[in-house]
Amino acid sequence: MFWTPVSPKKKEAPEPEERGEIANVPEEARGGLSLLNLLPSYACVVSGERTVLWANKAMKRDMGLVPGMRCFEVHWLREEPCGECPLEMVASTGKSFCWEQSIENPQTGKIQVLSQLIPLPWGFARGRCFLEISTDVTLFKRRQSQLELSQREYKALFEGVPCYISVQDRDFRIIKTNGLFQKEFGRAIGRKCYEVYKGRDKKCDPCPVERTFVDGQIHFSEETVRRRSGEPMEVVVYTAPIKDNWGTTYAVMEMSTEITPVKTLQRELASLGQAVAITAHSIKNILGGLDGGAYVVRSALRRNDPELTEKGLSMIQEGVEMARRLLQDILLVSRHGRPKLEDISPVNLALEVISLFQKRAGDLGIELQLETIGERNLTFRGDHKGLHTALANLLSNAIDACASLGAQGPGKVFLRVHELEEVVCFQVEDNGPGVPEEIKEKLFREMVTTKGNAGTGLGLIVTNKIVREHGGHLRYRSSPRGGTIFEIMIPRKPVFGEKYPEQTGLSSG
Amino acid sequence: MGGAKRIMIVDDEPSMTTYLATLLEDHGYEAHCANDPEEALERIRDLRPDVILLDLLMPKKSGVTLFQKISRDESLAHIPIIVVTGIHDHMIEDFRSFFSSLKLRRPFAFLEKPVVPEELLGKVRESLAAVN
Numbered sequence: 272m273f274w275t276p277v278s279p280k281k282k283e284a285p286e287p288e289e290r291g292e293i294a295n296v297p298e299e300a301r302g303g304l305s306l307l308n309l310l311p312s313y314a315c316v317v318s319g320e321r322t323v324l325w326a327n328k329a330m331k332r333d334m335g336l337v338p339g340m341r342c343f344e345v346h347w348l349r350e351e352p353c354g355e356c357p358l359e360m361v362a363s364t365g366k367s368f369c370w371e372q373s374i375e376n377p378q379t380g381k382i383q384v385l386s387q388l389i390p391l392p393w394g395f396a397r398g399r400c401f402l403e404i405s406t407d408v409t410l411f412k413r414r415q416s417q418l419e420l421s422q423r424e425y426k427a428l429f430e431g432v433p434c435y436i437s438v439q440d441r442d443f444r445i446i447k448t449n450g451l452f453q454k455e456f457g458r459a460i461g462r463k464c465y466e467v468y469k470g471r472d473k474k475c476d477p478c479p480v481e482r483t484f485v486d487g488q489i490h491f492s493e494e495t496v497r498r499r500s501g502e503p504m505e506v507v508v509y510t511a512p513i514k515d516n517w518g519t520t521y522a523v524m525e526m527s528t529e530i531t532p533v534k535t536l537q538r539e540l541a542s543l544g545q546a547v548a549i550t551a552h553s554i555k556n557i558l559g560g561l562d563g564g565a566y567v568v569r570s571a572l573r574r575n576d577p578e579l580t581e582k583g584l585s586m587i588q589e590g591v592e593m594a595r596r597l598l599q600d601i602l603l604v605s606r607h608g609r610p611k612l613e614d615i616s617p618v619n620l621a622l623e624v625i626s627l628f629q630k631r632a633g634d635l636g637i638e639l640q641l642e643t644i645g646e647r648n649l650t651f652r653g654d655h656k657g658l659h660t661a662l663a664n665l666l667s668n669a670i671d672a673c674a675s676l677g678a679q680g681p682g683k684v685f686l687r688v689h690e691l692e693e694v695v696c697f698q699v700e701d702n703g704p705g706v707p708e709e710i711k712e713k714l715f716r717e718m719v720t721t722k723g724n725a726g727t728g729l730g731l732i733v734t735n736k737i738v739r740e741h742g743g744h745l746r747y748r749s750s751p752r753g754g755t756i757f758e759i760m761i762p763r764k765p766v767f768g769e770k771y772p773e774q775t776g777l778s779s780g
Numbered sequence: 781m782g783g784a785k786r787i788m789i790v791d792d793e794p795s796m797t798t799y800l801a802t803l804l805e806d807h808g809y810e811a812h813c814a815n816d817p818e819e820a821l822e823r824i825r826d827l828r829p830d831v832i833l834l835d836l837l838m839p840k841k842s843g844v845t846l847f848q849k850i851s852r853d854e855s856l857a858h859i860p861i862i863v864v865t866g867i868h869d870h871m872i873e874d875f876r877s878f879f880s881s882l883k884l885r886r887p888f889a890f891l892e893k894p895v896v897p898e899e900l901l902g903k904v905r906e907s908l909a910a911v912n
Contacts, residue, residue, distance in 0.1 A: 556894070586799065
């Protein structure tokens, strides 16, 4: 934009002081004003009437200044003084004043300047004078507004990303968090990250934040953290360095994304894979049994041995029975949808299940006992049929384990009901031989069977699925009596959707 | 059955021992069965079988323990043992490497259930030939 200065008061022959010539300036001020010509800023001397008495070279060059113009004409193309003009205030207080204003530069258009109005100690011909020095801060202001925009963008990103973000110092102390973090983990500023995320009293090992502090690189890991509600959450964690101007990492940003649903799906897929492998194995066993039975029958007929024929037919019958059980288990494992809820009395449920096994246990000389702890007998919401199956599976396993004790008996099986405030706990303990050493590690991960042809191997998968559908846990541990304790924990308030992640399909306690 | 070779079958599943015994008897062997691994050792000491067919996963005592007991008994150590097991495919390698790490002795053969009759009979023949 090109601007031609207008002067409402053009004079034929301006007075020397109005021409802004240095000759009109008092002797003592000349040296100082000459120096102002060297400045890249705009400098001018104005009179009390706002007439520009003198202007430096930069101002003359950029503003196209005609001496004698009023300052408001030069700066704003106005005909009247500006409303916010500090001149009178400076004149009355005698103190300089600094302010920001935008002025018209005929060469470049509107520019932003930082101005200082200073009362001069000496007067020009027409009394008191003022020195106005204005520095172009347009570029600085542009940078500042870019910085502000970046800050807003950064804040929007920091607050808007679907991640829990915390910034930690070298002592693992949290110095900044985003809103999502605060919602899930509460107020954490000043607390140690391991304390907030995991409820620990010392740092994790390995710690991705520490690794980033050491090598200044981005690291990632998968962790199980704890919400402020106490509920566990599986997260993938990225740690990135925050460096100072010298490249030293002074803080580390930790970004965590929840992957609980992904991990749950992963476990379900793994469990499905296991179930398929187990089913194939069971079918192989069934076919082997049927094959063997058919062979025995054929051989018995050749030998004319009715007893052996009977044995062969029993083998075939066993195979058919096992196929039926396998089919039932497959249907249970593949069942979808939420469990059908009803009010269940934990003690009554335990009594029902235990009564099913009394005869079998008695025939095998195994002592079967129900113990209740808590004596509340409050009902809880659950799927009666499902939990009945789950408990029956565990009880059946325990009796089988004791049955193998033989002369080392007598076998003892306890079904315990612990009624706690938040959860109902069913415990099945046996004094059987425990889990065979050579398969201990894999038994619960792979759900293998020790029952040869008798078990489908799906029993624990079925039980685990039912328990997890109730938001509960299935755990096992060695019993002090030498056998095994299986424990089902069901929350009194139904929790669905796999809110409780587990390390594997079934966890050992 | 004067000259018939004696085969001891140790498996906790009666249907399996019935099947294997019938199969072996049909092929001229004298089959003896033990469903209880604890009794099996005594029976083996009494019978001195020519070959032992041994299951690995049995509830009372594992086949591995029985295998080691037989191996440590000098009077039985010469009897070839054929492992016949129904363990899962993914665990078979673990057992194979376990047995190959043994210094004292190793099973003569390792067969998976369901048993293929020809394969079993072949291994029994081979084991007898190896001893003789």
